Amino acid sequence: MANGPETPVTDGARRIVISVDAMGGDRGPAAVVAGLGVSAAAFADVDFILHGNQTELARLVDGEAGLAGRVTLRHSERVVSMHDKPSQVMRHGEGTSMWSCVESVKQGEAKVAVSCGNTGALMAVSMLRLRKLPGINRPAIASLWPSRNPGGFNVMLDMGADVKAESGDLLQFAMMGASYARNGLGLTRPRVGLLNVGTEEHKGRAELKEAHDLLGQAAEAGSFDYIGFVEGSDIPSDRVDVIVTDGFTGNVALKTxxxxxxxxxxxxxxxxxxxxxxxxxxxxxxxxxxxxxxxxDPRRANGGVFLGLNGTVVKSHGSADATGVAAALRLARQLAAADFQDRLAARVASGIRAGQDAAAEATPSDTATGTGGGTKE
Structure with a gap:
C-alpha cells in the first residue's frame, strides 16, 4: 500500500529519498512505476516521493509488491507535456507533477529529482526553483557516452542546456564534468579533453583557445588531468574520460x-x-x-544530469521503459549516496578561484608593467 503525504518510512539506517515525476514520459506512469519496482528490488536503502495523479499512481504502486511502504504519493492536477514551451511552464507550471518533483529537492525532502519529461521545461523549472550555484554562468547537461574505457562510458557536456559557451563556461563545465566522473564513474583523477576540429593547438575558435589555456592552469585545482584538444572520433575512445563542449555541438553529437x-x-x-x-x-x-x-543498449546509459544548480536533477529519456527508468534511478541513487551535490559545489568554488587566478596572470596591465608575465607556481 502506498503511503499518503507523510514522510517516507525509514528503518533507522540512512535512507536515500528520490523525487520522481511519474507523468512526463512518453510511456506514461506505468513505465515509471515499473522502473521504481526494479530499483526498489536492487537497492534496499531507497525511498521515493512520486508525483502525479494520486488515484492512478496508488493503483500502479499497489501492483508492485516491492514498493510497499517505500513510496509517498504527492498529488498533482496537471502535467507538463512534451510540447509545452519552457517560458509557459515557468509562468504557469506550479501544480504540475514536474514542478512538484523539483520542489521536493528544493525543500530538502529528497536528494535528487528524476523526470522523463520535457527537457527544456525541466531545465527551466529546475533553474527557477533551485537556482544556479554561486559563480556558475550557465548550467550544463552531462550524459554518459558508451566508450572503450574499462567502465564502459565517458562523460560529455554540455548536451544542450545552452547552445553557446564562452571560455569561462567551458572551464566550469570541465570542473563539473570531472566531479561527475569521480562520483558517477568512480574515477579518482579523470582525464578531461576539450572538443575541437583538431588536436593541434592553433586550431579552433578564439574561445576554445582561451579555454584550452584555462583548463591547463586549473587542472590541479580541479583534480583532473587535462589532455588538451580532442576530436569527434575520440568521444567513444579510451583516450579521455570527460569531453567538454558547448551545448549546440554536444546536442548535435548526441543526436548523431x-x-x-x-x-x-x-x-x-x-x-x-x-x-x-x-x-x-x-x-x-x-x-x-x-x-x-x-x-x-541506450537504456544502460539513460539519465542526463543537470549540473551547476543548487540540487541534483536527472533527466531520463522521454521514451524510457522500466529498464531505462531504473537506470536513471540507479544513477540518482549513486550520486545521492556519494553526496555529489556538496562535492560539486566545493569543486566549482575551487575552479572559480583557479580561473580568477589564471585570468589575473594574463591581464595586459601585468604584462605591460612586467609584474605578471610569468606563471604562478
Whole structure:
C-alpha cells in the first residue's frame, strides 16, 4: 500500500529519498512505476516521493509488491507535456507533477529529482526553483557516452542546456564534468579533453583557445588531468574520460550518435533477414548479437544530469521503459549516496578561484608593467 503525504518510512539506517515525476514520459506512469519496482528490488536503502495523479499512481504502486511502504504519493492536477514551451511552464507550471518533483529537492525532502519529461521545461523549472550555484554562468547537461574505457562510458557536456559557451563556461563545465566522473564513474583523477576540429593547438575558435589555456592552469585545482584538444572520433575512445563542449555541438553529437546506432541496428536486421541463409547465419550468431545488443543498449546509459544548480536533477529519456527508468534511478541513487551535490559545489568554488587566478596572470596591465608575465607556481 502506498503511503499518503507523510514522510517516507525509514528503518533507522540512512535512507536515500528520490523525487520522481511519474507523468512526463512518453510511456506514461506505468513505465515509471515499473522502473521504481526494479530499483526498489536492487537497492534496499531507497525511498521515493512520486508525483502525479494520486488515484492512478496508488493503483500502479499497489501492483508492485516491492514498493510497499517505500513510496509517498504527492498529488498533482496537471502535467507538463512534451510540447509545452519552457517560458509557459515557468509562468504557469506550479501544480504540475514536474514542478512538484523539483520542489521536493528544493525543500530538502529528497536528494535528487528524476523526470522523463520535457527537457527544456525541466531545465527551466529546475533553474527557477533551485537556482544556479554561486559563480556558475550557465548550467550544463552531462550524459554518459558508451566508450572503450574499462567502465564502459565517458562523460560529455554540455548536451544542450545552452547552445553557446564562452571560455569561462567551458572551464566550469570541465570542473563539473570531472566531479561527475569521480562520483558517477568512480574515477579518482579523470582525464578531461576539450572538443575541437583538431588536436593541434592553433586550431579552433578564439574561445576554445582561451579555454584550452584555462583548463591547463586549473587542472590541479580541479583534480583532473587535462589532455588538451580532442576530436569527434575520440568521444567513444579510451583516450579521455570527460569531453567538454558547448551545448549546440554536444546536442548535435548526441543526436548523431543515437541516429547512427539506430541505423546500424536497422541495417543488421535487414541483412540478417535478407535470405534463408542470412537467417540461418543469424541463428548461429544469436549469442554474439545479444551481447552486442546489451553493450549498445541506450537504456544502460539513460539519465542526463543537470549540473551547476543548487540540487541534483536527472533527466531520463522521454521514451524510457522500466529498464531505462531504473537506470536513471540507479544513477540518482549513486550520486545521492556519494553526496555529489556538496562535492560539486566545493569543486566549482575551487575552479572559480583557479580561473580568477589564471585570468589575473594574463591581464595586459601585468604584462605591460612586467609584474605578471610569468606563471604562478
Amino acid at each position: 550518435g543515437e541516429g547512427t546506432a539506430k541505423l546500424i541496428s536497422d541495417f543488421l536486421k535487414e541483412e540478417f533477414n535478407a535470405s534463408v541463409f542470412s537467417r540461418l547465419a543469424a541463428l548461429f550468431a544469436l549469442g554474439t548479437l545479444r551481447r552486442l545488443q546489451r553493450r549498445m
